[in-house]
Amino acid sequence: MPTLFQNGTLITSEGAYRADLLIADGQIAQIAPHIAPTQDTDLVDCTDRWLMPGGVDVHTHFDLPVSGTHASDDFFTGGRAAAFGGTTTHLDFAIQSKGESLRAAYEAWRAKAEGRAVIDYGLHMTITDLNDAVVAEIPHMRDLGITSLKLLMAYKGSVMVDDATLFRVMQIAAAHDLLVMTHCENGDAIAQLQADFIAQGKVAPHYHALSRPAALEAEATTRALSLAEVAGCRLYVVHMTCIGALEALRAARARGVRAMGETCLQYLYLTADALDQPDFEGAKYVCSPPLRTLHDQAALRAALRDGSLQALSTDHCPFWFAGGRDGRSAGKELGRAAFTKIPNGVPAVEERLKLSAALLEAARWVAVNCTQPARIFGLYPRKGALVVGADADLVVWNPQQTGIVSAQTHHMQVDYSIFEGVQYHGLPERVYLRGSLIVEGDQWQGKAGQGIYLERGTGALL
Numbered sequence: 001m002p003t004l005f006q007n008g009t010l011i012t013s014e015g016a017y018r019a020d021l022l023i024a025d026g027q028i029a030q031i032a033p034h035i036a037p038t039q040d041t042d043l044v045d046c047t048d049r050w051l052m053p054g055g056v057d058v059h060t061h062f063d064l065p066v067s068g069t070h071a072s073d074d075f076f077t078g079g080r081a082a083a084f085g086g087t088t089t090h091l092d093f094a095i096q097s098k099g100e101s102l103r104a105a106y107e108a109w110r111a112k113a114e115g116r117a118v119i120d121y122g123l124h125m126t127i128t129d130l131n132d133a134v135v136a137e138i139p140h141m142r143d144l145g146i147t148s149l150k151l152l153m154a155y156k157g158s159v160m161v162d163d164a165t166l167f168r169v170m171q172i173a174a175a176h177d178l179l180v181m182t183h184c185e186n187g188d189a190i191a192q193l194q195a196d197f198i199a200q201g202k203v204a205p206h207y208h209a210l211s212r213p214a215a216l217e218a219e220a221t222t223r224a225l226s227l228a229e230v231a232g233c234r235l236y237v238v239h240m241t242c243i244g245a246l247e248a249l250r251a252a253r254a255r256g257v258r259a260m261g262e263t264c265l266q267y268l269y270l271t272a273d274a275l276d277q278p279d280f281e282g283a284k285y286v287c288s289p290p291l292r293t294l295h296d297q298a299a300l301r302a303a304l305r306d307g308s309l310q311a312l313s314t315d316h317c318p319f320w321f322a323g324g325r326d327g328r329s330a331g332k333e334l335g336r337a338a339f340t341k342i343p344n345g346v347p348a349v350e351e352r353l354k355l356s357a358a359l360l361e362a363a364r365w366v367a368v369n370c371t372q373p374a375r376i377f378g379l380y381p382r383k384g385a386l387v388v389g390a391d392a393d394l395v396v397w398n399p400q401q402t403g404i405v406s407a408q409t410h411h412m413q414v415d416y417s418i419f420e421g422v423q424y425h426g427l428p429e430r431v432y433l434r435g436s437l438i439v440e441g442d443q444w445q446g447k448a449g450q451g452i453y454l455e456r457g458t459g460a461l462l
Contacts, residue, residue, distance in 0.1 A: 002029070003435065004037050008046025008396070012053075012386050013367035021051060023392035026434040031388060044430070046396055052366055054088025054119075054393030054431065055353050056373040056384045059238060059262065059313035062092055063112045067343040069330040072318045076448050077413040078349060079118040082316075083439050083446065084411045085350035086428035088119050088393040089374070089383045089454070093150060095126040095159070102127070102137045106144050110453065117451030119433060120393075122379070124181060126150040127169060128159045138169070139176045145455025147378050148236070149178055153220045154185035154212075154288065163227065170231035177458055179377070180228065181236045184220035184245065185212060185289055194340050205282035208339045209272040209290035217289050218244025225252040225259055234461055236376065237261040239315050241289045243299045250308055258461050260376060262311040263300045265348045265355060266418060271297060274418070283332040284321055284416050286342045301359055304368055310376060310462045312368040314352050317345025318414040347412045351405060353395075354424040378456035392435035401427040 002024040010019050010031070020035040021028060037043055060082075063074040073081065075092075082090055094109035096102055102125055109123055125146050127134065141147065151166050152159045161169075166182070173180045193211040197203070221237055225248055228235035237249060240261045249261045272291045275282040285291060303309040323331030335342025357365055374384025381387050386394075402425050407417040431439035438446035 001040055001042050002038070003042045003044060004035055005044045005046050005051055005394070005396070008049050008051040010052070010386055011050045011362050011366050013363055013371035015363050021386065023394070023432070023435050026392055028386065028388050028390050028392050031386065044396065048400065049429065050362070050397040050399055051386070052395050052397055053370045053384050053386050053390070054395055054433070055086050055369050056089045056379065057082060057087050057313055057316070057349060057352060058091040058311060058373045058377050059264070059315050060090045060092050060349060061315070061317035061345065064317055067334060067341065069319065069323065069334065069343055071345060072320050072329055072331070072413045073316070073347070074116060075113040075121070075451070076116040076118055078316065079121070079451055080444060080446065081350040081411040083119050083431050083433070084428070086353040086395045086397070086431060087349065088431065088433050089121065089379065090119060090349070091122045091124055091377060093126045094123045096128045098129045100129070102134060102141065106146070113451070113453070115449045118438070118446045118448060119451045120383070120454055121451055122377070122454040122456050124148045124150050126152070126159070128161065130161070130165045130168060135168070135172065138172045138178070141178065145453065147178055147456050147458055148181055149173055150181040150183070150238070152183040153224065154183055154187035154190060156187040156191040160187040163223070166224070167227045167231060170228055170233040174231050174233035179234045179236055179459060181238055182224045183238055184217055184224050186216040186220045189216050198338055198340065203338045205275045205280065205286055205339050205342065208286050208342065209275055212288060212290050214242035214244055214292055214296065217242055218248055221245040222248040225249065225257055228259060229257045233258070235259040239264045239267070239289060239313070240309065241267045241292050241300070242296045246299055246303050246308060260310045260462060262313050263304065263309055264313050264315045265352050266346055267291065267300055268297060268359060269355060269419060269422065280336055283335060283342050285346065285418055286332070286335070286339070286344055287315065287346045288344045305360060305364060310368070311373045312352065312356055313373070314348035315345070316347060316349035318347035318412055319343040319345055320414060321416050346418050347414045348418070350410050350412050351419055354427060355405070355419060355422060357426040358424070372462055375460040376462060378459040379454060380460070392432055394432040395428045396430040397426055398429050399426045403427065
């Protein structure tokens, strides 16, 4: 049955305007100042409401195996939480294991989502072990619907790659118009700092941030940008956290490097002081790169507003504080004896739209949360936009609704919130995925397996 949204204000990355919107057969069929309903039309009154595209979170880690455990949200629970927050599309990471083919990694992550995904999803490919066979595979990632490759410059002895690997992948990516994504921290220096702190008996969560200082993120960001400049590839720097990294990105873009960057919600609201909480509570806030300072926080907010950063994501990767709640997964307690053993990651996928709404004017808010991520990663205009022919991924947003973030009411499968007690202004009241209502107030209307895999094209350089 067609659904007609009447009397609402449409919010796009270009601005806001009053219009009616009709969806049919899972797509946006018509947008006009007034659309007359037919006898078989389902009506949704959007008076005093905003109508916006579903959010696109291009950085999540559902069901990620790490540090001897698994992220507590999988493609069902994580996707459901995302939907309650107004996000209808996410991009996760297929991570190559040592000695494994890229195809095997792709198939492993598709299997995780099969029958469980509740919002639409795509995959990036994380390369950890480059050999001749993998070099030959990279150009064929497009056949799998993957047009972005991630490499990590940190986590020495695990998933970190050296500069030779990073540069070679950048060269191949440039030749085949693939986007390279980098986690920018100096993994060699971090490994030495971690060893120094542990040897001195400095094992508390506080030392997580001290072992990963902002200067080492800025250095690695500068290095990645320089390598991308020489290789000629497009570069997307993930989860940027500090002024030094921002300055490196701005300088590179000014000299013509084809580079873009994102930050994540946690870096806009929290600082490294959270790691100092007593009774190991600081472990809840351990993520990498770590939380920074109020000055960095202000710079990141400004960079989202002025366009220096192109997207806002979450790097959603939650772990129980007290593990075993789901019967299989240990949690942050793994690192009680040493901060280096604390599983890295925080829960944020549900709160991105609610909490960033207070920081940005409406059009920019939609741009960095919906439209620009879709454009960068080859999903636009199917996703992230209110245009005729796009998927009917829609959010009816109440901008007057206020509330307090709490682990008692969130839908993420984790026993705490890093944003506990933060007030939000605005809330999704109804969420549609390809025309189907999946969230109505606090009621879940979706079902496991309704999310589909998205094959992506070449994205835009913004």
